Amino acid sequence: MFRVVVQVSDIDSVDQAITSCNNLINEMPDAEVEVVFHQSAINAVVKGSRVEERIKELMRRGVTVVACRNSMRSRNITEDQLIEGVKIVNAGVAEIVRRQAEGWYYLKL
Amino acid sequence: MFRVVVQVSDIDSVDQAITSCNNLINEMPDAEVEVVFHQSAINAVVKGSRVEERIKELMRRGVTVVACRNSMRSRNITEDQLIEGVKIVNAGVAEIVRRQAEGWYYLKL
Amino acid sequence: MFRVVVQVSDIDSVDQAITSCNNLINEMPDAEVEVVFHQSAINAVVKGSRVEERIKELMRRGVTVVACRNSMRSRNITEDQLIEGVKIVNAGVAEIVRRQAEGWYYLKL
DSSP: OOEEEEEEOOGGGHHHHHHHHHHHHHHOTTOEEEEEEOGGGGGGGBTTOTTHHHHHHHHHTTOEEEEEHHHHHHTTOOGGGBOTTOEEESOHHHHHHHHHHTTOEEEEO | OOEEEEEEOOGGGHHHHHHHHHHHHHHOTTOEEEEEEOGGGGGGGBTTOTTHHHHHHHHHTTOEEEEEHHHHHHTTOOGGGBOTTOEEESOHHHHHHHHHHTTOEEEEO | OOEEEEEEOOGGGHHHHHHHHHHHHHHOTTOEEEEEEOGGGGGGGBTTOTTHHHHHHHHHTTOEEEEEHHHHHHTTOOGGGBOTTOEEESOHHHHHHHHHHTTOEEEEO
């Protein structure tokens, strides 16, 4: 079974990134997928974001959605502002490295 | 021998990406290189694209050029519109994961 | 101990990239980190660049900063124009592949 850690950094390409995540799951239904939102893309996982419904749909499909605390802090986003179900890690970049160390494949969208 | 799967997503940086592919081959002449074009960059592998000659040159140099069918479909690009020699996969992102699982190194341009 | 090779390509997102590098080191103080600047981001490692002090700070923190000679050549940047301590490789993309072959994890910022 494939395990894939996906990095999404840029809020301007977040729609494309979510579409690509869905394409990945469609093609590999058994894959375990974790998507890390950091830098400006952190805004995608805030309640009321333009892509809130698509983020929830990803989670309904079994994807783990992760927010970077560093990115939240520098944009004054608090935990309670995140879409329900989104997990938090201290540093998104470290999470991506750690997952690779655990044998996950890496995909930057 | 190195095997490298290259991801090209953004049509606006496709010239730079092709230059970097050529630099990679110059430096590692024995490497096996596959370049996956998806998202907006799919337009680069369509006949008559601004970089058509450079894409053909990559293939002449031994690079496998791959188009993402999901990206084609969402932009109404048909198989016969692709530059001759370009291969098609269902999902570019899944191809990148699959190649990593086969031991290829990953490069996002 | 983690070894991480970081790719920085775009001068427009170089500030974010440096911040993410610092976040990575903060979270993983024992990690060995090499940051490869290529394409337009090569301008970040030139003396007098807007981020010169931040580049020097990265090196003081133990990060290896690498410049791509292909990117220098195409922008007429000479060795003596680089910030002191920056190393040079022939092709940044080949360096990233080589590091992966040596077991380093890959991160594109």
